[in-house]
Amino acid sequence: MTAFILVSGAHTGDWVWEEVAGRLRESGAEVHPVTLTGMGDRRHLAGPNTDLDTHIEDVVELIDQVEAPEVVLVGHCYGIHPVLGAAGRRPERIARIVHLDAGLPQDGDPALKLVPDQAVRDRLAQDAGPVGRTGDGWRVPPPPPGEWHRWGSVAGVPEAALARLSERAAPQPVRTLTQPLRLPEAVAALPTTGVLCTANGSSIGMVETVLRLGDPRFLALVDPRVTFFELDTGHWPMLSVPGELTGVLLRAAAGEGYRLSAPGGERPGHLRAFLLDVPERPRERVGRVDLYLPDADGPRPAVVFVHGGPVPAGARPTPRDWPAFTGYGRYVAQLGAVGVTVDHRLHDLTDYERAAEDVAEAVALVRADPRVDGDRVALWFFSGGGPLSADWLAAPPPWLRCVAATYPILLPPPSWGLSGPRFRPADAVRSAGRLPVVLTRVGLEVAEIAVTVEAFLTAAEECGADVEVIDVPDGHHGFETLDHTEQARDAVRHAVRSVLGHLRS
Structure with a gap:
């Protein structure tokens, strides 16, 4: 049996995965949606010292509790940072890492670097005070209603789901976004799948274009253990297309997906x-x-x-x-x-x-x-x-x-x-x-x-x-x-x- 550990992005919790988790269980999979410290119904556990390591340890503890022989870690948006950090501590347990409309953070990158909106990055950088800072200075409020698009396209998300996103969102501890991610070499050897959401501006075709330009950061993506899928939706596929996302996750766990080819000997x-x-x-x-x-x-x-x-x-x-x-x-x-x-x-x-x-x-x-x-x-x-x-x-x-x-x-x-x-x-x-x-x-x-x-x-x-x-x-x-x-x-x-x-x- 395959166990899926689902880690959502900033300000959210396990509740965003409800439909996807239910469908995965119907397929026979074991599913563990994660609520990170300070998020969802665990928001009362956050403090000024809550950082990326805290969230990494949340995922590591769950990996240690899972008995299934194959663990697939799914990280959405910010969630890919604790996912990669946890995979680095338990690489022998991980069958595949799924980047769900998430970036490719490198060793030493803080999550703040991958926040898409410059205005949001600037605000977070200003909020990132010294360790131990008290009051609201140590956490970042979620986007107000109507501004979730600044974290990624909301294309396809029903109005009721958008309203729920605003109602249940929690402030994000600043240090989870500013602490650098540390990646052991073992992480690079793990099978990986990228799920690209085209309405949010990413596609396999665009990745291939950048690859042909010779960006060394993308050369690792031609590894046969790396696969790709596309979803014709915005940044929140678990809310907009839960059925399609479920099918993609199952296929990813089976090693399926599109594989990139290395630039050949012919002229680009x-x-x-x-x-x-x-x-x-x-x-x-x-x-x-x-x-x-x-x-x-x-x-x-x-x-x-x-x-x-x-x-x-x-x-x-x-x-x-x-x-x-x-x-x-x-x-x-x-x-x-x-x-x-x-x-x-x-x-x-x-x-x-x-x-x-x-x-x-x-x-x-x-x-x-x-x-x-x-x-x-x-x-x-x-x-x-x-x-x-x-x-x-x-x-x-x-x-x-x-x-x-x-x-x-x-x-x-x-x-x-x-x-x-x-x-x-x-x-x-x-x-x-x-x-x-x-x-x-x-x-x-x-x-x-x-x-x-x-x-x-x-x-x-x-x-x-x-x-x-x-x-x-x-x-x-x-x-x-x-x-x-x-x-x-x-x-x-x-x-x-x-x-x-x-x-x-």
Whole structure:
């Protein structure tokens, strides 16, 4: 018999697992939903010294009481921290660890690092006082009703369940979120399953994309003992799709699931050749900025290409040397404008503010160049760089003649933690006025990205924004190097002509 130990996220208790636990028991499994110290009906046991070790010990004690030969630990959100800590102390008892819409904490990471919302992280960091602090300073209140989405998407959760979530939520001891997690090497050897909730912004396809970029943190995921499942729901699948989640947990315990493949010997998609045969052009490198110069006298308009991400800090080559961006830079220069690429520092989801500063600095550098007509500049955003367009859409300067976006993310997924008013192009477009926007949309887009594009277009239509949509029906995300079709080539030519047309009008 398999025993499931279910550990929920911050502010909750064993009660969130009621439907899933009942269904698992009906299947013949042994089930132990956990109420951690200070949570649920054990909230009276919390104190200023309640920390992550306290919660780890809660799970260890339960493991020691279970007689079943196979123990599957399931950690949801914050719950993955005590789950991994307990697995490190009893690795011989654990058959599998399930990350239920949870991150991949590394040794030394506090749970605070994985809280998605920046505003929440900032508040928790301020609340994290010295050990022994008394009063409410040692615990964090749960989100007020209506704000649970700041911890993750509530898509699919019935209103009654949301109300119950608020009614039964308990304050979280701060030290459970700020104490670093310590992971023995034995944990890395345990079989693992990731259950990704697509409405919260994660999917197998997105994991594979990051893996191809060479992020070393993800290389361990190609181990055959690691499997994946997707659920088409938000961050609370035990409340939104308990039946589907039950089936996934049973299959995970049996070792089933999708397995990632290691990047093969073939060239990764983002490093394949650009779909247009564009001749070499003079290129100048200034710091993080490259300029592709046309054969022309006098100042020329400029197009600044802003890559997506996050891109791992150690990725080589860096985006400005990827064939797509060298191709776009050369193509624009061939047609008489200055092509500009920039290596901004979007290495993690927490880096958007820094990346925005890098882009603003690059634009200032370009406009100050005597070979550039500083009153005729376009900004072109790609993929995960899409949120960086919001600043420019919200308050377009007079010299900005056009904003372009290609397979962009235009409304950050809930799991990204960008819930503030900034970095939300689908909202910012309402302030864009008559600024032309050229949007290239691919038909074979990742669903989690496609929905953000539709949200942007809906907002644009409602406010009468000037948006031109260029469709690539058979195109993939990154089609400039993946799809060498005439349809794809026409789309690139069309988009570049439109952008340059706005610069010259």
